Amino acid sequence: xxxxxxEIQQGKLRGRVDCDYRGVKFYSFQGxxxxxxxxxxxxxxxxxxxxxxxxxxxxxxxxxxxxxx
Numbered sequence: 001x002x003x004x005x006x007e008i009q010q011g012k013l014r015g016r017v018d019c020d021y022r023g024v025k026f027y028s029f030q031g032x033x034x035x036x037x038x039x040x041x042x043x044x045x046x047x048x049x050x051x052x053x054x055x056x057x058x059x060x061x062x063x064x065x066x067x068x069x
């Protein structure tokens with residue numbers, strides 16, 4: 001099976017085909033940004049939509065961990 005490519009509002013994503021513990025295949029998309037990082041003026045504000053991207057974004061790996069203080 002080829003890597004799945006889907007299009008969402010911000011752009012295209014490349015995922016991967018994975019298997020669960022029973023061997024059932026499914027499409028997996030990881031590390032998809034759901035909001036802009038809450039830095040500077042965005043701190044303590046409602047989430048803002050992420051920026052759009054061009055090309056195909058790699059969604060085959062987990063994203064960065066969130067900040068903790």
